[in-house]
Amino acid sequence: MEYVIIGNGVAGISAAESIRQLDADGNITMIGDESGLPYCRPMISMVLEGTATPNQLPIRKAKFYDTLNIAPIFGxxxxxxxxxxxxxxxxxxQSVAYDRLLIATGADPRPINAQNQELKNISYMRTSLHVANMLQSLAGTRDALVLGGxxxxFKAAYGLLRRGLKVTMLIGSGYPLSLQVDQTAGQMILKELVAQGLKVKVGVEVTAFEGQDKVEAAQISDGSKIACDMVVIGKGVLPALSFVPRDHIEVDLGIMVNAHMQTSNPHVYAAGDVAxxxxVARNSRWVNAIWPEAVSQGRIAGINMAGRPVAYAGSLSRNVIRIFDLDVLTGGLVTPPHENGYEVMSAMHAGRNTYRKMVFCDQRLVGFTMVNDIEQGGVLMxxxxxxxxxxIPKEALLDTRFNFKQVMTHGAWAASPKAA
Amino acid sequence: MKKVIVHPERCVGCMQCMLACAAAHSKTKSLFLAVSEKPQPKPRVHVGVGLYEEGFPNRCRHCNPAPCQLACLPGAIFRDNEIDTVLIDPDKCINCASCAMACPFGVIRYHEDAVAPPGKTVAVKCDNCYERRQQKRIPACVEACMVAALTFETEAAAMKRKTDEISRSVSTGAETAALSPGFELLNTLKKVQIEMRNP
Structure with missing residues (x-):
């Protein structure tokens, strides 16, 4: 069996490991555009911040490909x-033949529409190389501009603040992380960041950059100008699928897959940010371009490619953010649409400085936001x-004492014949 | 292989396991001295309160595959196959709380710890009393449990005992063995409470 995996990120790696567990003899080829060891992408912001070093980034050892007998094609x-x-x-x-193909190419930063983007010190923050370049130019910079909330x-702004730069953030919506957290938690984060010196401008975009060689200022859509000597573009990501033949493989925003991570072409699978x-929370198709999804989907794809049919329960958005004195954990649909059918409950505990918000659809939990006391977040997930x-009463989930026992007891009780 | 097995129906919520656990993971290994240690030792087993105030010793299940291990960003969480235990390397942990999102039982905590680099907050959870097991001692929570809500035995032995208990309970004329003094009364009280809230 010839397995070909496009992408050397965590989805591809997880798939390769799963395939090798089930098929010791098949040939695995991995193709990746980033050369070097597979690394932990979410941690690059910690390298920027200075709380992690670049040598902590690799997620597998160099001998990984040899050990698993994988033929790599990198760069x-x-x-x-x-x-x-x-x-x-x-x-x-070069052309490579496959019996089972996995597309795990991940995503590329969403480009912006502004003039003079080729000036120095303007960069995306997607790869470890981006961060390495940012760190190199850090010494000569004082004012950073971050595009996108x-x-x-947000992580770029936080990292640069911690590095002692003056940071201005331009946000399209009213508060940072509007897709990840609800408004109350968003305002709490914003308040914390502003207290630490972040400047925020809401509802504006950059139209052009100015400067001789390096960037010196940015022109804003409201006509004003912001002086800056570093710019980070963080306007989200788009699935990297320009090479996918759309007449043979169904593509929506990402590559459409079924529960086995299989595309509309039975020999081709997709997993991670590209899939x-x-x-399950939205009950509709959605690209959740996050690390834990890539791990799970890669694993499921690999198992299925190796011939063992295993279905995936569904994808789910989630995030955990630790900034200064705030721990924020969110999952699922944090801000439900206004249509009927959703029930929202929230509670603030001023004494413990905690906030919880739960979103229900009928008897199911479909989303939550929690600030501080986040240890039970996994149970909610x-x-x-x-x-x-x-x-159990829905209010129980808002209580900081909520724990696994409360769902366990009641589940068992409800399932007993006496209760039925 | 013997492992810690939880019998939730027996737990009386005395929290002795928590104290024993914290002491077993302290520098001095003595409850008396541990209370003044810095960082203060904390338990890895957590007695949660149910909806009817009943207790439940919640500890790491050492899942395989472990969701926390799959979610760990720096690769600090690993499985020691020899002792069938999921462990966290405190030097590699970056305190990102990704494992908090992943653990379906909510058993991971974040604090300073005696074995972690000083001053560093790390993810902490049950290690099946790794240190005590090296010394051929049973896990501290099991040793401390007075009502056998936590037992240390092979899965097969525990399953057989449960099967036997169920078999006995369906035999006509069988006498039920008392769990421990006062237990029947407590269980009866709990059942009444539950029935009153769920008519």
């Missing part, structure tokens, strides 16, 4: 897939992921 991007002859085109000259923009599967109907 190249796949340019085409021929589903008829079952080959992938790597670069211009999403997770990347689109059912989000499990309730959501397995779509377990709640048989």
């Amino acid at each position: 190249e991007r796949v340019t085409d897939i021929d589903v008829g002859s079952r080959t992938v085109q790597v670069g211009t000259a 999403g997770l990347v923009g 689109e599967y059912i989000d 499990a309730l959501m992921h397995h779509q377990i109907p709640l048989t």
Whole structure:
């Protein structure tokens, strides 16, 4: 069996490991455009911040490919897939045949529409190389401009603040992390960041950059100008699928997969940031471009590719953010649409400085936000992921004393014949 | 292999396991001295309160595959197959709380610890009393449990005992063995409470 994996990120790595567990003899080829060891992408912001070192980033040892008997092709991007002859085109000259193909190419930063982006000290923050470059130019910089209030923009701003820079953040929506947290938690984060010196501008965009060689200022859509000597673009990511033949493999925002991570072409699978599967909280197709999803989806894809049919329960968004004195953990649908059918409950505990908000759809938990006392977040995630109907009072989930026992006892009691 | 097995129906919520656990993971290994240690030793087993004030000793299940291990960003969480235990390397842990999102039982805590680098907050959870097991001693929580809500035995032995208990309970004329003094009364009280709230 010829397995080909496009992408050397965590989804590809997890898939390769799962395949090797089940199939000792098959040939595995991995193709990746970032050369070097596979590394932990979420940690690059910690390298920027200075709480992690670059040598902490690799997630596997150099001998990983040898140990698992994987043939690596690195530093190249796949340019085409021929589903008829079952080959992938790597670069211009090389073609690789497959029986089972995994597309785990991840995502690329969403580009912005502004002039003079080629000036120095303007960068995305997606790869370890981006961060290494940012760190190199850190010495000569004082004023940073961060575009985007999403997770990347937020982490860049936090890291640069911790490095002692003056940071201005431009946010499209009213508060940072509007896709990850609800408004109350967003305001709490914003308040904390502003207290630490972050400047925020809401509802504006950059139209052009100015400068001789390096960036010196940015022109803003409201007509004003912001002086800056470093710019980080964090406007989200888009699945990296330009090489995918859309007439043979169904593509929405991401590559559409079924519960086995299989695309509309039975020989081709997809996993991670590039794949689109059912989000259990939203109950619709959604790309959840997050690390833990990539691990799970890669694993499921690998198992299925090796011939053992295993279904995936569904994808789910989640995030945990630790900044200064705040721990924020969110999952699922944090801000439900206004249509009927959703029930929202929240509680603030001023004394413990905690906040909790739960979103329910009928008897199911479909989203939550918690600030501080986050240890039980995993229990809530499990309730959501397995779509377990709640048989306990919903208020119990808002209580900081909520724990596994409360769902366990009641689940057992409800399932007993006496209660039925 | 013997492992810690939890019998939730027996727990009286006395929290002795928590104290024993904290002491076993302290520098001095003595409860008396541990209370004044810095950082203050904390338990890895957590007696949670149920909806009816009943106790439950919640500890790491050492899942396989472990969701926390899959979610760990720096690769600090690993499985020691020889002792069938999921462990956290405090030097590698970056305190990102990704494991808090992943643990379906909510058993991971974040604090300073005697075995972690001084002053560093790390993820901490049950290690199946790794140190005590090296000394051929049973886990501290089991040793401390007075009502056998925590036992240290092989899974097969525990399953057989449970099967036997169920078999006995369906035999006509069988006498039920008392769990411990006062237990029947407590269980009866709990059952009444539950029935009153769920008519």
